[in-house]
Amino acid sequence: MAAHYLRMVVDMPADEECSLPVVTMPLADTEVNRSVKHPWIAAAEVVGINAFVLAFDRFALDAEFAKISPRTVRHNIKTGFVWDNDQFSTNLFAHPYHGGLYFNAARSNGMNFWESVPYAFGGSLMWETVCETEPPAINDLVATTVGGVCLGEITYRISDLIYDDSKSGPARFWRELLGTVVCPMRGLNRIVSGEAWKVRHTGGKYHDYDRLPVGLAVSAGYRYLADNNALFRGETNPYVNVGLSYGDPFDESVNRPYDYFTADVTLGLSSNQPIISGIHLLGQLWSAPVYSSNGMQAEFGFFQHFNYYDSQPVKDGSSEVPFRISEAAAVGPGIIYKFPGVGNLTRLEQRIFVSGILLGGSLSDYYNVIDRDYNMGSGYSAKVHTMMEFGRYGRFFINADLYNIYTWKGYEDEDLATTDPLYLNAQGDKGSAQLLVVNPRLQLSVSDRLCLDLSASYYIRSTRYSYHDDVSARTFTVRLGLAYKM
Incomplete structure (x- = not known):
């Protein structure tokens, strides 16, 4: 209930944390003491x-x-x-x-x-x-x-x-x-x-790029959102995507929480769709190397996940909401592999994550109380991400994310008629929701910093209800744009 003042709506494709180049910059100046605690x-x-x-x-x-x-x-x-x-x-x-x-x-x-x-x-x-x-x-x-x-x-x-x-x-x-x-x-x-205007000739920088390399990419273009999986019934709208890769997951010398993380946010520039249509965040809490030999490295760790997909019904289409799911509080193990390059394949990475979802949300087909048309609950997610880099030609990614959220505390129909909605105290419709998101992405280099960015996301939802008919739905999005790597 907090943050009534902050009602932002948010949509985005599957996590694309491997898509960013590593940028290194000169070592920061000798850092001043900024660790005084208050x-x-x-x-x-x-x-x-x-x-x-x-x-x-x-x-x-x-x-x-x-x-x-x-x-x-x-x-x-x-x-x-x-x-x-x-x-x-x-x-x-x-x-x-x-x-x-x-x-x-x-x-x-x-x-x-x-x-x-x-x-x-x-x-x-x-x-x-x-x-x-x-x-x-x-x-x-x-x-x-x-x-x-x-x-x-x-x-x-x-x-x-x-x-x-x-x-x-x-x-x-x-x-x-x-x-x-x-x-x-x-x-x-x-x-x-007074730090905002104090000038330091030494120790002015706050980040050491040699120790924690950073990659940033911004892409913009148009996205097609299909209505209920229809090929020629949907809407097209412009989007802006910002992706950030922070740190090196294979660097054993840095292992504080979030010394490695990825962030991917997509903004939809359409009056009909959420402003923020998707957020994907992954933060490394702890890691340790498990294998390193012959050019292959493997790192095991525990990661915090924050994933958020949102959409609204397609304009002039059906009333179906294409997809909506969230894991707002999730932590779990994961392993990251880096394989040696072979021929034109200069880089190959494989990432596998499993997380327990303490709190998540999923679209409901029946529950509609006050401002809520979704269920809440707990569950798990599994993610498999593959990245292939072909030198100066470009990159190809294939990501598959599976979310399962279980709604344990339901309600009876008579409760809606006799209970103050503020005190209904239900997670939603008792049951479970599953969403599979498959996201291939191709980046073709135009220059050292510019590339053609083509991606698609396929959403498969299956929701099982204890007291209502089960519902299955699927749809897709396609994006075409230009990405600039900084």
């Missing part, structure tokens, strides 16, 4: 985030849920946690983003990754019990905490790539502005501390 300031900022959002909701939006009192707080604590009925983007994207603000209040005050996790939990717990009149939501607590850690650490690391205290003038201004947009709490703390 735990109490961080805690005050977490409280301040909630106070600011609550005041905005209460006085600017005049929202009923923000009209709190000691009575509503006592009522929330007495009622306990329920499953709420906010819309898909609010529960499974906006809440994790909100959690990232709590997390980065700690990160930008000197705390490390693990030390920052309790701040995401504490901020969410405070919001759910104190800052709304509606009953606290267990799904919000999980999504805000676990998803917030993932979004928070990635945005914090990305801001490291932007900030450079050796710059001044307009270049410094634009870096500070962009860094604040990417990681708001860090930008705010830099302004308060």
Whole structure:
């Protein structure tokens, strides 16, 4: 229920973490000491985030849920946690983003990754019990905490790539502005501390590209979204895709959480489809080498996953929602293989991941209460990603992601008629949902930095209901664009 103020809608193809080139840059200047910890300031900022959002909701939006009192707080604590009925983007994207603000209040005050996790939990717990009149939501607590850690650490690391205290003038201004947009709490703390305009001639850079190489690619073009798997019934809209590969998974000298991660975000530029149609994040929590011989390497580790697919019914088509699924809180083992090149095949990588989904969401064909038309639950996912590089000619990828989400806590039909929807306390329609996404992608080099980018995604959904008819559906998307590698 938190982040009512942040109702963003989000769509994107399967995870494409292998698609980025490695870019190395000169070693950063001797780094100044930026590790001074301010735990109490961080805690005050977490409280301040909630106070600011609550005041905005209460006085600017005049929202009923923000009209709190000691009575509503006592009522929330007495009622306990329920499953709420906010819309898909609010529960499974906006809440994790909100959690990232709590997390980065700690990160930008000197705390490390693990030390920052309790701040995401504490901020969410405070919001759910104190800052709304509606009953606290267990799904919000999980999504805000676990998803917030993932979004928070990635945005914090990305801001490291932007900030450079050796710059001044307009270049410094634009870096500070962009860094604040990417990681708001860090930008705010830099302004308060004066770091935003302090010029350092040594130790100005925040990221060591030799130690943690970075690859960035931006592609733009048009996407065709089929209506209910129809070849000639669908809609075409422009898209922008941003992909980032951070760190080297085979480098044994760096093994802190998120020293290796990938991020892939697709923005849909259409009034009919979600602005953010897909987010795929993968962060390495820990890893160790398991094999290295004759040019082949294998790395085993544990990874945090955040995946989000969203779409709306095709314009002038049927009323069917093409696909919608999320794993907002997921962790599991994975193994990454790198094979030696042979002939024109200069690089070959294979990645296999399995994760337990603590909280996810999946499209429902029957449940429609307040703003929710999807089920929530837990389950597992399995992902297989293959990347082949053919020197200067280009790359080919084939990814297959399988998601299974089980909805354990259902409802009876009479419950909908006799229960206040705020207190229905159901995950949705009891049953299970499975979504398979198969995503081939071909990049043909036009120059060293520019390539033709052609990809497709095929979605196969099978939802089994305990008290309703089962539903199977499938559809596809095709994308054609140009990718620029930086």
